[in-house]
Amino acid sequence: MTFTLTTPLYYVNDKPHLGSTYTTIACDALARFMRLQGEDVIFITGVDEHGQKIQRTAESNNVSPQEHCDQTSIKYLDLWKLYQIRYDKFIRTTSQKHTNLVHQIYERVKQSDDIYMSRQKGWYCVGCEEYKDGIDTKDTKQCPIHKRDLEWRDEENLFFRLSKYQTQIEELVNTDNFIYPRARQNEIINFVNKGLKDFSISRINLTWGIPVPDHKDHTFYVWFDALLGYLSALYNKDEEICINSIEQFGWPASLHVIGKDILRFHAIYWPAILLSANLPLPSKLFGHGFLTLEGEKMGKSTGNTIDPIDLFSNYGNDAIRWYLLKDIKFGSDGDFQHKRFIDIINNDLSNTIGNLLNRTSSMTRKWFNNKIPKEITQTSNSHPIRSKAEDTISTYLEAIPELNFQLAAQSILELATFSNIHLNEIAPWKLIKQPGNEENVALELYSVLEAIRIVGMLLNPLVPELSNRILSQLGEVNPKQWSNYLVWGILKPGSDLPEPNPVIPKIE
RNA sequence: GUCUCGGUAGCUCAGCUGGUUAGAGCGCAGGAUUCAUAACCCUGAGGUCGGGAGUUCAAGUCUCCCCCGAGACACCA
Known part of the structure; x- marks a missing residue:
């Protein structure tokens, strides 16, 4: 099938x-x-x-x-x-x-x-290239759009x-x-x-x-x-x-x-x-x-247009895809706004997701010898980030087939935000200063790294390049298929964690 | 003209079959913090839910009227 x-x-x-x-x-x-x-x-x-x-x-x-x-x-x-x-x-x-x-x-x-041959008769507007209905009853035979005189046409056409x-x-x-x-x-x-x-x-x-x-x-x-x-x-x-x-x-x-x-x-x-x-x-x-631009209808005549090539050279693939898919409900009309575009990209991709990766990776490398720390299995099974991640996955998997890209994107973002909040709450940078907390910190960081891995994977259909960059900073690659990877606990404790670089630059 | 769908915080929008002080994100103001991309986190200000009338113990949520916007009403790639 x-x-x-x-x-x-x-x-x-x-x-x-x-x-x-x-x-x-x-x-x-x-x-x-x-x-x-x-x-x-x-x-x-x-x-x-x-x-x-x-x-x-x-x-x-x-x-x-x-x-x-x-x-x-x-x-x-x-x-x-x-x-x-x-x-x-x-x-x-x-x-x-x-x-x-x-x-x-x-x-x-x-x-x-x-199929049969018949004659198409009627008042035809050359401007619209179409026959106009309801003209016969009117005195003036003019196109309501073009205000031009209509032509009477009577031509042979094949009909379905x-x-x-x-x-x-x-x-x-x-x-x-x-x-x-x-x-x-x-x-x-x-x-x-x-x-x-x-x-x-x-x-x-x-x-x-x-x-x-x-x-x-x-x-x-x-x-x-x-x-x-x-x-x-x-x-x-x-x-x-x-x-x-x-x-x-x-x-x-x-x-x-x-x-x-x-x-x-x-x-x-x-x-x-x-x-x-x-x-x-x-x-x-x-x-x-349809899309409007800064609240106005796009059109060559009004000069209110935006060239996708220019847009690309200014902001790149990921930013544009993310903005269009995340901020505009597919099915409804949407408005493209530059300021909003920049805000969304910086907030969602650079700050929430990009920085989450950056801060977590830095901490981990610093305290765990540049490697993925080991997870303590029995406690991690019930880790709050794990259940949040699993919720995220199921929301996402339902949303995309419905073409609800917005909901899918939001659910990814929520997982990232949840992880950010979690980090602030447990403050690993304080814990690590006290002796005896190493295992605990290892578990927390492992969980956040796993969440980031899942964020990175779920991002793949929406923003493929960004997704690849995120995963490669975790030492992972995007799989061809998800079946065995969209589950908790794939990151291998002890494997190398590469040095982080901003995964998406801020705009302006 | 007839019909459909909208009109909710500065902006983009959530609000299911009517029920506690109307929600989110962004923006704005303040605070806290240092692991991090001056990032993250917390708090707050801000709405007579387009207008009016009605039904109901109770309406953003139902009914009617009006205003505004988008769309359909056949050959508009």
Whole structure:
């Protein structure tokens, strides 16, 4: 059983922004977690490269659409490298295997008798690139957004028989545990209850797209192209493309993580297409929120943007990942604030966690000959830090599969704070001055070091580099899997404890 | 216009089926301490829980009305 999860396929109209980075980091954290839990993970990301907007952007940059896509896709790949995103599959919708797959799905859907030719008529806004509803009754035929005159269009399109799947989709969207967060499920249910209408899956006059095999002047429209990338991503080579084998390659997806704006297409169109093609459905959708910057909507027009590359060069991977995952509830909208960012990193990572490691390691080295002290087993079994650590682990293990990164992060932090408080309370630096306390101090320091080891391990999916640095300062390495390591008492008494260095520097 | 979700300390938010003096983190002020990354720890100030009316012995928590914000209402990658 594989755990297949996807990010959206990002539209390469422009270079990647913080929003896509956020989504991808969250998926990466989940994927890393699942791998550590021993799951067979397929983490899919990629880019959506077709459509008029891209064609037009390419034209205005005086390059071919393909060149534009090549250039922009590389920016995504480079960015994911920077942020150490460990995806397993990266799909480009301009790839040959994707075209092959789209053609095969089209055949299947046609065989289900779900494709027909009809005419799309209506008032069309060139700015929005869409037909506007409810215009007929108005006197002025203008786009409410662009305030421009609408064009009457009457064009031939292929349609997909969505209406046929009304009952099945109704059932699906009412299923518990399919749409997350729950608040968004209602919106989808209401939408479906109003009755599903067939939708068009092809365009004419749009050359930058996948050609429809039996209609030379048609190309596939976005929802019969981009969504199918989740399938084509699974194959390694063009020759492998054969829908019958898709389940061997990891379909169905366990989870699609998407922005809240495209939830409907994933909750309705996508399952319907899969049903029509006789393929299993994904088990879960998660529509996350959007980021604002200093309280304002991000946008090129307002100049209120933040470049993930700049952010990276200023603060590094760990800081950004921690801030996004810990301070913003996944699923809700969030606000990126510089001051808060700096406060959070310094407090959580440098002071609470980093300093805990530093102070404990220093004490231990000083009084125990640069080695992990020995633990006195009978008393350590009931040590308060041990039970706190075990609580932390179980909270964490429940939180991450729910994509509650915030709770997971907080629970780690609580363990670190608990350990800090404990140190202050027992004050080993006083105890050690009185003779006869050595064994007691050894036990206390061992317990705190164990807590730090567990903190370091739990940090791994969220902030992998920091996690590695913490463990290596304990003389440990991150295991490939957690099963035998997420338990108390792994540190070996008598083994060397390296000299501590600040594991994460303070900002400013 | 209809519907959904929010409006709780300076900031970001927790507060389950109504029940003792409304919580956390950050920020701010003071204190204590020296093992440590001027870190850690303790204490404190600060809220008429958007506004109004109602139900109830009792409402941040239920009902109604109003104000503000975000979103959905089909082809918005």
